[in-house]
Amino acid sequence: MNRSIASNSFVVPLSSLPAGHSATIEDISADCADHICHRLHMLGFGRGREITKIRQAPFGGPMVFHVCDVHMCLRRAQADMIMVRPTPQPQPTALSRVTAAAA
Secondary structure, eight states: OOHHHHTOTTOEEGGGSOTTOEEEEEEEOTTSOHHHHHHHHHTTOOTTOEEEEEEEOTTTOOEEEEETTEEEEEOHHHHHHEEEEEOOOOOOOHHHHHHHHHO
16 A cells, blocks of 8 residues: 555545545555556546445445446445545534424
């Protein structure tokens, strides 16, 4: 893994992103084989891209991501190679909690 990424606590593997959360792709692990790295780039998993985890299959199965206006499915092994910076999630305000409770 890239040493600069390993030392940054804000960058995490794509596989650890919770469903429904977004992130920005920072890098692909140096451990990634060239042909896999190239294929990931061709599919849109390149540095700077916005990505959202849509859902995850049970028992560590494949994950579905929204990237480049399409849904893509990756195995955990490939998602582990993609390092992302999670987008801060807005904190619910007291007003939004009251409005949601009333609905």
